Amino acid sequence: MKGFVLEDINKAIWRDVPEPVAGPEDAIIKPVIVAPCTTDKHLIETMGMPHIQGKVLGHEMAGIVQEVGSNVKDFKKGDRVIVSSSNPNWKNPAAQMGLHKLDMINPYMVEDSRINGCFAELFFVPDADMNLAIIPDNITWEQAVILTDMGTTAFECVDLLDLYYGDTVLILGVGPVGLAAVRAAYLKGAGRIFVVGSRKVCFDVAKEYGATDFINYKEGNIVDQILKINGKPVDAVAICGGQRADIIVDALRVVKVGGKVTNCSVFYYDEELVLPMSAISYGFNDKQFRTVTCNAGRAILEKLLALVEYGRFQPEKMITQTFHGMDKIEEGLQLISTDPNTIKPVVFFD
Amino acid sequence: MKGFVLEDINKAIWRDVPEPVAGPEDAIIKPVIVAPCTTDKHLIETMGMPHIQGKVLGHEMAGIVQEVGSNVKDFKKGDRVIVSSSNPNWKNPAAQMGLHKLDMINPYMVEDSRINGCFAELFFVPDADMNLAIIPDNITWEQAVILTDMGTTAFECVDLLDLYYGDTVLILGVGPVGLAAVRAAYLKGAGRIFVVGSRKVCFDVAKEYGATDFINYKEGNIVDQILKINGKPVDAVAICGGQRADIIVDALRVVKVGGKVTNCSVFYYDEELVLPMSAISYGFNDKQFRTVTCNAGRAILEKLLALVEYGRFQPEKMITQTFHGMDKIEEGLQLISTDPNTIKPVVFFD
């Protein structure tokens, strides 16, 4: 079958790859729709993950079950399904303490050649009963595919802020993860929601999702801008974008004493964060910082699907282009980095 | 000044009462708008609280600061303000551990004659800097008055359910507290929201607030109806109405193993709950039940006001009648118990 393989830095090509084979717990999915992601772009440019070379790219997909292993109970051929961008290893005792995220079976971090990306004609999913989720009939393919990474990442990043009703929240970044985070904050009872970005197309969706204040980082220091408008520090900050680690310093400066900062950005380059002690009041102020990996697994996906099903979240609002034909994936990837009017393109395989 | 005083069972009358006097930490408020509450009805019918006799009734009010004590720093004459239906005693060490609700300075539970109801020309507020909250300019009197008891009670009752995104929630009762609870659940990320009631006028507002499924208790056992529609137990239940204690049994039966039930209904009569051990699986199923007093104090009020200010909650949707003239309070009280189309009446004093 055809797969979009990362051969070397800046060299991702379509070529033949072996068809996946399902073990007794596994499933093989035929992708119907995929979404290119900035992470794919970064990986192509840096190959910055241990086992990436020779792997198929792609981690956002919705599709149809093609085959299930003999022990799979809750899924069958023909089911419309989604799966998280990474699947936890549920057979890990750490998962019993809620630490399943620590052992993610990510195609680029494990050697296992069965664990591969979704930009291919068929896609292998381990432990299908624990990792797949049925797409309800009234949810579209476009809606579903957005949940697999943008949804699982942004909602987790905001969930861990432990917001209280009426809190003032800052979302740093208004790409697709930032936008989903705006909605996640709205759906956790945020009052005022600041977003920081620069592109009108993103601000427009942010507004529909519930953002109230729009800060353009090109118009001055963002900490100063926010403090001026808000009159005081914000209650909580989710970092959902930003290329440089020093965004963390801004976040710590603008959050209230006693407040939380979560981060779901990945810093691919081995840069150093230079954190002046003044940003944490010399160790004296109960500010909290945590990095956040996307949550994953069937239960979370079913919860996010329920949000869409009951009209709480309209993920399709962030889709700016819909392509047909798997060969259009490269065009989608290109748009992400070059077109200021692109938020999230999706590609139907047919 | 005139006050609406509870003299005896079923005998609440307008008569002269002494004007309140502010101590150094206190404030005197001139009510602009008040809302009659079913609690007022229950108190008139039962006098079921220790220090109710001879007290002025009423605990939902928004008004204008008339006078502040010499130590009050953040409020001044002319400010538009609200105050919770009860004020915690903030000078209690229990408040340092988050247990401020345990020592509520409720007019009907303390002897102190200064602590009185708000159905009077002037209203006394102790510890003004800790208990008052400024009404922002873009919030109306009608919106503000609903927050003082319906808001503080319902949002607390739902907050304590610790909902996760996409959870299926059941709100028992669709009076004004139940309706506010629907919105509180929506704003904590609930997916499916069941409500139980019988009146169309309430179901209509519930739908606008985010309810998805409407159960009429007159059409059969509510546990059976919900299990049939949902296909499985619900994730969480907030009891926001229901006259009889056995609503608690229904709630425990319909919630999932591992789920939470909170209750903010008051059971005025000394009835007994008969709880079959089967409802809690013979002690074996990690179901949780807690009673909930409304939260209170300036910080919470400011948070709820932020929800209204940023368009997250439209409390005015539940107002079905707007009266002018304080003498209309009795008519409002009457409507609550007799008119099936009444949800919440409010009364402007002028």
Added chain:
Amino acid sequence: MKGFVLEDINKAIWRDVPEPVAGPEDAIIKPVIVAPCTTDKHLIETMGMPHIQGKVLGHEMAGIVQEVGSNVKDFKKGDRVIVSSSNPNWKNPAAQMGLHKLDMINPYMVEDSRINGCFAELFFVPDADMNLAIIPDNITWEQAVILTDMGTTAFECVDLLDLYYGDTVLILGVGPVGLAAVRAAYLKGAGRIFVVGSRKVCFDVAKEYGATDFINYKEGNIVDQILKINGKPVDAVAICGGQRADIIVDALRVVKVGGKVTNCSVFYYDEELVLPMSAISYGFNDKQFRTVTCNAGRAILEKLLALVEYGRFQPEKMITQTFHGMDKIEEGLQLISTDPNTIKPVVFFD
């Protein structure tokens, strides 16, 4: 092989049963030590669980791995191991949200004949990598066996109280679960620890574990006794014994407003709890009640083993008799119900 089978009410006998067979994920354990439990007594007297008839009794065991399935990675023949009294079904999406306790593979609640009790020459453990835990060399068989049910139940029941340093805690019941709960409370920072019971042998161990106040229920109403000594309600209550459901009313009466009550007792008979609304202040006081199933699985067992390994908990203190020979199990069971000086007997198979 021989197994101690519950044939009918009050008829548990030794007879031949089929040897268990390990599937690829499973293990077969040769029991070295077992502990009879009051639950065994109740089951013999009532047969009060759905699939008990014809099953081998017994759920507290430590032993040696005899055989593992082909997919088992972390255990091998000859390992000294323990396993929880019930094993969660880890292949359940609910486990992904921390609700693994809802789907316990308990021999008496599932039909599957492989899932059986441990009073037999060999014992079947499903999903061995997720359910077994290695006993460190410096932990004795006697210490280890106590953790499997007394440990997993009591520590969970106390953990869910969310104690703060210095809290005053009440443990209702001083049988082996109550005693382990005393230590669990001590190890969560309790200050004063009340226990309620009547037997000196138990009070003596409770004192060694950290109890400070000893209430004999034969000397008067326990609520009155505790309030008199403590001068105020207690911060938290764990119900770890007590035959009648009305112990729950006592617990709710003696806990502070805002406090928590957890219960890990099982109420086998379909009795009804009659809860006067006054015990929960007519729905008005933020008291919390939850039932608690024992926690289970490898991760929890490893945590409890660490407590023993580092000298925090000495489970062997509650062992009052040590028998040799599997035929002594009945004698142990007999002692539990008739001998006032018995806390916990254990039986070595050799």
Added chain:
Amino acid sequence: MKGFVLEDINKAIWRDVPEPVAGPEDAIIKPVIVAPCTTDKHLIETMGMPHIQGKVLGHEMAGIVQEVGSNVKDFKKGDRVIVSSSNPNWKNPAAQMGLHKLDMINPYMVEDSRINGCFAELFFVPDADMNLAIIPDNITWEQAVILTDMGTTAFECVDLLDLYYGDTVLILGVGPVGLAAVRAAYLKGAGRIFVVGSRKVCFDVAKEYGATDFINYKEGNIVDQILKINGKPVDAVAICGGQRADIIVDALRVVKVGGKVTNCSVFYYDEELVLPMSAISYGFNDKQFRTVTCNAGRAILEKLLALVEYGRFQPEKMITQTFHGMDKIEEGLQLISTDPNTIKPVVFFD
């Protein structure tokens, strides 16, 4: 009266200062015992706080109530009391949301000349009913004084780690705060407890408090030493000492993915933390970091006193010298920085 005043860098002298006057909510305490602290040393050397110049030093004290204001209800002349090293401003709405620590009335951070240190003949305490705590009869002066800062700081720092039974905990620093943190970890159910330091006198007390593994930072990189002994990262880390900010990097490296690091050290100099992104797995690992201010107020002090009263914590074990005469404070301060056998000296005024 005499007070030990910080006049300038490295110039702290005894001189006459005005006697404090109690307002209606306040109390005047006559110190009986005080404890010099490394913070005093740092302040003398750096004057690194905004309003320190001309203020009396000292913030650890137990004493006798000399006078109370007219509104003080729960304390009277002659009571034996303690007070936290800083007192929160309880008249702040932030305190209603549990954020009282954000507005600490610390003598060195507020201009108000009444708010002063305790190295003086009399000591002013604002809001006495909320900030004082009675020392029970069976607690000594030496025990009590240790709780005021070492206790409130260390127990908060460990409490915020949210330990689970059996967790492996690392305490960085074995000065008096680190030692109290060891006990705090033991009393939250830690299994293995690593401490890092170098002095035998401290390791000995750490062992009595529950530490199990003793790492000398002079014998090599502490991360390497701990990983080698433990075989894997630790569950949680409390930073309770360490002069340089890069201790935070060590803590983040040695904690497990998904683990928490809390810090109660103060970094007085405006240094910069250089945090390589690799220490937080490029933003990808759910590690948490928070700075921690000591908790404070009457309720917390009463909880810590309960720990001592019921024998859970023996704070006197860390006292290495007991002086008599307030003029011995300087000698105590000297010992802290020069004597390797000093942990914590205390000074009785008589």
